[in-house]
Amino acid sequence: MQPTPTTPSTEPASKPGPKPAAIPGLAHLKAAGPLIALILLCIAGAFLNPDFATVDNLMNVLTRTAFIGIIAVGMTFVIVSGGIDLSVGSMAALIAGAMIVAMNALVAGANPPGPVGIVAAGIALALVFGAAFGTAHGLLITRGRIEPFIVTLGTLGIFRAMLTWLSDGGALTLDFNLAETYSPVYYQNLLGVPVPVWVFALVAIAGTVILNRTAYGQHVQAIGSSEQVARYAAIRVDRAKVLTYLLLGVCVAIATILYVPRLGSATPTTGILWELEAIAAVVVGGTSLRGGAGRIMGTVVGAILLSVIGNILNLTSIISVHLNPAVQGVVIIVVAYLQRGRR
Amino acid sequence: MSLSIRFNHIIKEFGPVRVLHGVDFALEPGRVVGLLGENGAGKSTLMKILAGYERPTGGQLVVDGVERQFADARDAEALGIALIHQEFNLAEHLTVAQNIFLGHEKKRGWLLDRRAMAREAAACLEQVGLAVDPDIRVSELIVAEKQLVEIAKALSRNARVLIMDEPTASLSPGETKKLFELMARLKRQGVTIVYISHKLDEMEAHTDEVVVMRDGKFVTRANTADVDRHQMANLMVGRDVSDMFQPKAPPAPDAPVLLRVQGLRVPGWIEDLGFEVRAGEVLGFAGLVGAGRTEAFEAIIGLRARSRGSIEIAGQALDIRSPRDAMRHGLTYLSEDRKGKGLHLDLGLRENLTMMTLERDARPWLDLKGGSQALERAIADFGIRLRDPGCAARSLSGGNQQKLALAKYLRPDPRVIVLDEPTRGVDVGAKRDIYALIHRLAAEGRAVVVISSELIELIGLSHRVAVLHGGRLQAVLDADQLTEENLIAHATDTHHTKH
Numbered sequence: 001m002q003p004t005p006t007t008p009s010t011e012p013a014s015k016p017g018p019k020p021a022a023i024p025g026l027a028h029l030k031a032a033g034p035l036i037a038l039i040l041l042c043i044a045g046a047f048l049n050p051d052f053a054t055v056d057n058l059m060n061v062l063t064r065t066a067f068i069g070i071i072a073v074g075m076t077f078v079i080v081s082g083g084i085d086l087s088v089g090s091m092a093a094l095i096a097g098a099m100i101v102a103m104n105a106l107v108a109g110a111n112p113p114g115p116v117g118i119v120a121a122g123i124a125l126a127l128v129f130g131a132a133f134g135t136a137h138g139l140l141i142t143r144g145r146i147e148p149f150i151v152t153l154g155t156l157g158i159f160r161a162m163l164t165w166l167s168d169g170g171a172l173t174l175d176f177n178l179a180e181t182y183s184p185v186y187y188q189n190l191l192g193v194p195v196p197v198w199v200f201a202l203v204a205i206a207g208t209v210i211l212n213r214t215a216y217g218q219h220v221q222a223i224g225s226s227e228q229v230a231r232y233a234a235i236r237v238d239r240a241k242v243l244t245y246l247l248l249g250v251c252v253a254i255a256t257i258l259y260v261p262r263l264g265s266a267t268p269t270t271g272i273l274w275e276l277e278a279i280a281a282v283v284v285g286g287t288s289l290r291g292g293a294g295r296i297m298g299t300v301v302g303a304i305l306l307s308v309i310g311n312i313l314n315l316t317s318i319i320s321v322h323l324n325p326a327v328q329g330v331v332i333i334v335v336a337y338l339q340r341g342r343r
Numbered sequence: 344m345s346l347s348i349r350f351n352h353i354i355k356e357f358g359p360v361r362v363l364h365g366v367d368f369a370l371e372p373g374r375v376v377g378l379l380g381e382n383g384a385g386k387s388t389l390m391k392i393l394a395g396y397e398r399p400t401g402g403q404l405v406v407d408g409v410e411r412q413f414a415d416a417r418d419a420e421a422l423g424i425a426l427i428h429q430e431f432n433l434a435e436h437l438t439v440a441q442n443i444f445l446g447h448e449k450k451r452g453w454l455l456d457r458r459a460m461a462r463e464a465a466a467c468l469e470q471v472g473l474a475v476d477p478d479i480r481v482s483e484l485i486v487a488e489k490q491l492v493e494i495a496k497a498l499s500r501n502a503r504v505l506i507m508d509e510p511t512a513s514l515s516p517g518e519t520k521k522l523f524e525l526m527a528r529l530k531r532q533g534v535t536i537v538y539i540s541h542k543l544d545e546m547e548a549h550t551d552e553v554v555v556m557r558d559g560k561f562v563t564r565a566n567t568a569d570v571d572r573h574q575m576a577n578l579m580v581g582r583d584v585s586d587m588f589q590p591k592a593p594p595a596p597d598a599p600v601l602l603r604v605q606g607l608r609v610p611g612w613i614e615d616l617g618f619e620v621r622a623g624e625v626l627g628f629a630g631l632v633g634a635g636r637t638e639a640f641e642a643i644i645g646l647r648a649r650s651r652g653s654i655e656i657a658g659q660a661l662d663i664r665s666p667r668d669a670m671r672h673g674l675t676y677l678s679e680d681r682k683g684k685g686l687h688l689d690l691g692l693r694e695n696l697t698m699m700t701l702e703r704d705a706r707p708w709l710d711l712k713g714g715s716q717a718l719e720r721a722i723a724d725f726g727i728r729l730r731d732p733g734c735a736a737r738s739l740s741g742g743n744q745q746k747l748a749l750a751k752y753l754r755p756d757p758r759v760i761v762l763d764e765p766t767r768g769v770d771v772g773a774k775r776d777i778y779a780l781i782h783r784l785a786a787e788g789r790a791v792v793v794i795s796s797e798l799i800e801l802i803g804l805s806h807r808v809a810v811l812h813g814g815r816l817q818a819v820l821d822a823d824q825l826t827e828e829n830l831i832a833h834a835t836d837t838h839h840t841k842h
Binding site for chain 1: 646665666667669670675676678683684685686687688689690694698699701702705707708709751755
């Protein structure tokens, strides 16, 4: 009347699994792997070019890392829950374009508010767009029951095309006076550290606390580990999944808010391959693409590691800078290879 | 040509766990042998060894006087030994003929010889008495027909020993009758049939001999003519049933109804189901596989669509849309699928234990220390045996995993707890612990629902047993009506009351 169990019938205290937790040192070593790689890379960089180990260069690298790093923090939530978002680069480009168009329109309108008010409105708009896009992804994936890969592959195309259409294939440029007002958001230092790096640090800390210290973060990990089990355990699976995409959308918006004042423009190539860099940072940081477990700090190290590689390529002439994405591609595949059978 | 089989001190270990402790017996050719034993007695493992799906850790398998070591099921099949699985091994999208010849396709040159295969498939189907077109897809067949296709497939490969694991579990009485006629016919042709079932009446009527296994050992064998089903049951359990179960304290006469379900309809599964469970009561749910017991409760906790029906918990009518709603109103359901639905095997014990109460206990940050203390208490209270509290749930044995799952689903402190196959795949010791826990839960004034396919368990635990057949409630039997015959008769819809 019921399947006879294949489970053994005698009851030992516990089976020593094929992968015992007996070597805790090894687990720590694996967790610290990206950090060790980063340190070794920095030492190598210092030897290859004396300009590498300077405070200026360090701040430069961290500022450049901030965009991808902030997106990668949000991406960690999505990947830990078992999802993926391929659209982040296009989404950043569209949000940048929409911000610029909206802010320019406010300047040109009757009774324009002051430039600070306009920039604040632009920032608010970016956050609303990011949250709305993320929520749309989440709803299509949960309510619509479409694979995240397909949903975000579709929006990757849609967002990019919308921007190209908005900019008519060229560049959308922020009004000169506004750019002046807005530029400190990217260029200003606070206590010697650029604003984007501060924001990156705050986002990373918030992400760590949410993922590891709240019920929601545990639910995200549980869903990635087994959605079925989570559903039976009275977890609101759909809600939690929508929230991960919403968080990522907000992270993309924050990254875009920091990115726009840098060049003051958006073009059809803005944010190209950011999805590759963000996913690479998450994977290099030790989060499995199968979901279930991940560490924000690993992602932060992964993002810095990738941009240090780019920085060293810039400062030295080992290989062409144009091959930077190829190097990232190789790194992501090598790390995935090293992570095989980790679970 | 018939095959004789001898098991020579067969030992099987999974890791450090010994499942078969030196099994010795022989199967004489051309007989129908009933293999009896409780879940976990080792019947299936032994049969998987015979059919080449598992390799013994020690001992010899002797076929027609020659010691054999099968590398895989194909080796066993080549000698004429075939196992008909409970879950069929058929490719749903292929046709009946394609399935019968899967891996043994007939060819002319490089091309498939479809005509020859269709012809032979038709002959095999006729032999098992199945009148379907060999060119229709298996997905279009009903369960009983699929089973016949499996048997036809085995016969097409000249099976001389046919092992059938619970073949009648999902068949109607008419289909069951036909299957036994086929078994008798095959026996006359010299085929040895090993028949595994929990249905003792079928054992009594259709086997020549019964072999009893218990706790991974051969216990005894007897000609079916010499034992009745009560003796069979005693041989299977091997101990007084009263040993496993404590006496049932009836719920107080004025105990309130904690769960009342009326007119429940679950499309495709359940029609008009109504029942109630009182505080301190254990209500059993009996029925065959596919009777809709699991589906009914999944619908009650909001995991499946209900198209009709009302649910009251402690007198309050509720619209439960999710397991979370159910939990908040004091109802939890532990699935029969421990590994797929009950526990996160890759997560730690604390994470699993506290999974349902994270939000309740967070303030607003997770209470990790409280969780660890709760784990310590659960390990003591539920008798979970482990080496390292920091290990993943995967590394616990089946019984200890089940205790952890019970602790997890009891942590929200439900007033009504539904346990689906709570002792599936656990050993006798853990079983006794779980039975004691169920008695305790009832004594604490909770309402307990136990869904089980083990009749002895239902009879030993329940104050009343509801029997489902084909999605309909057949009967609710009181304690004094609880016999295996009665339960089986209702579950198979062969019970005819005199009034």
